[in-house]
Amino acid sequence: MARLRAKISLTLAVTLVTLLVPLAAQAHKVGIYAYLEDGQVRGEAYFAGGGKAINSPVEVNDASGQSLGTFTTDSEGKFSFPLPAGVTAPLKLVLKASQGHQTSYEMSAEELGVGSAGGGQQSSDANANATPANSAPQPTGGANLSPAELRQVVDQALKAQLAPLTAQVAKLAGEREVSVHDIAAGIGYIIGLMGLAAWFMSRRKRD
Amino acid sequence: MHISEGVLPAATLIAGAALAVGGISLGLRKMEQERLPQVALLAAAFFVASLVNLPAGPARVHLVLNGLLGLLLGWSAFPAIFVALALQALLFSFGGLTTLGISTFNMAFPALLAHWICGPWARGANNHLALAAGFAAGFLGVALSAILVALSLLTAGEDLLGAAQLILAAHLPVMLVEGLVTAAAVVFLRRVRPAMLAWDR
Structure with a gap:
């Protein structure tokens, strides 16, 4: 006894000793994240803990199961491809890193801007009564902007400002570090x- | 070493699970009550060892410690490794739950081989041979696991030679480190607590 x-x-x-030793150690897991910027889907593949997943294939399929092709990450683990018109959200990106590592990331309708494009159409419909026959966007002369044009300018400025933030949020969504x-x-x-x-x-x- | 969800075909997963269940039940039957703390301790060591990372080319690799577990536990390495892998999958998102069976077999079978091959020398009278046997157990455990992982990936359509070379090359530093760790553990236990090594099953 x-x-x-x-x-x-x-x-x-x-x-207890083994519990305390690995506090500074990093996880061993692959991750992937992607975001939309100027009609291009940009993303990055990485190993949790800092390493980049280089030369790894990323398979892209849309919700209907149609393949958009396979793209390879570059020497910094980054990849990008143009978003074709008429894809159905969500878009599924599957990273196949070597040695049996695999992970995926889903881009929702909001992330792809499919939803906001629909919203934009709705608002222009609503504005159709106020500004009829405003088909050609006129050169912006001072403060003489129509509500639709103003909306467009603000929209673009916001997108440019938010792009880095979007990338960070996307990365956070795909990553989960090991905690104590x-x-x-x-x-x-x-x-x-x-x-x-x-x-x-x-x-x-x-x- | 951890195989992610959705990589392997169903047949491989089922075969792996069947082999793992066999090993676990045998390991549980051969486990004695006095050895229970030792099994739990080594399961905990295996569980946290995966957090010790080494950079290796494009990927990162981590310690496995299956050679040490095999040497000290024999068949009981199966349940110990299974519990540790399940907790790694649930808490760290390493590997997947469906690949638990095949991963348990890939790690625990080399552990058992290390026990059979290196165990007698690690317990033997010769100190130098015991040191060498400890190193060989740590080295072999990782090397055989890497080969088994490559074989598993072969069933998923990856070309065997390429996958095996990649995994073996990536784990070469781990094999050396594990060899040293296991050799140190054997030398230490022979001096301090030889009863932990005298475990032939």
């Missing part, structure tokens, strides 16, 4: 399972 107790306390001590909580939870589970097994074994012995 004393020997068993010594073994268990040794186990707990070493467990995860490590502690895992070791807690192992100790719990050990207790469970010990309980079953002691019952078996007594019976």
Whole structure:
């Protein structure tokens, strides 16, 4: 009994040490994210912890299962392709890094701007009453902008401002770092399972 | 080493799961109550070892420790590695839940081989041979796992030689580090707690 107790306390001590050692270590996982910029889908493939997934194929399919082709990441893990007209959202990007690593990223209708394009059409319909027959966009002369033109200018400016932010949010959505909580939870589970097994074994012995 | 969800065909996953279930049940049957803390401790070590990263070319590789587990646990390496892999999949998103069976086999079978091949020398009277056996166990564990992973990927249509070369080359630093870690563990245990090594099953 004393020997068993010594073994268990040794186990707990070493467990605590192993718990503290890897705090600075990084995860081992591939990730991918993408965002829309000027009609181009741009993205990046990476290994969690900093490395880039270079020369890796990215397969792109739209919601109807139609392939948009396979694109390869460059030496910085980046890829881009023009967004063809008439795709059905969501777009699915599957990264096939080497050695059995695979992950995917979905671009929703909002991210692809399909939704906002529809919204833009709606608003121009609504403005059709106010400014009829305003088909050709006139050269903007000072403050003399129609509401539709103003909306367009603001829209473009906003998109340019938000592009880096969009990229960051997309990256965050695809990434999840290992936290100390995860490590502690895992070791807690192992100790719990050990207790469970010990309980079953002691019952078996007594019976 | 972790194979992601959706890479392997169903037949490979089912075969892997069947082999893993066999190994786990045998490992549980051969596990003695006195050894329970040791099995749990090594499962915890395997669980956190995957967080120790080394850069290797375009990818990153991590410690595996399956040679050490095999040497010290024998058949019980199967349940220990299964639990650790399941927790890695759930908490770290390493690998996937459907690939749990094939991954358990890929890691635990080389562990068992390391136990059978290197175990007698690691327990033997000769200190130098024991050191060499420890190094060989750590080195072989990773190398054989890399080959098994390459074989698994072969069933997914990746060309074997290319995948095997890539995985073996990427894991060469891990093999060396694991060899040293396992050799150090063997030398340490022979001095401090030889009972932990005297485990022939």
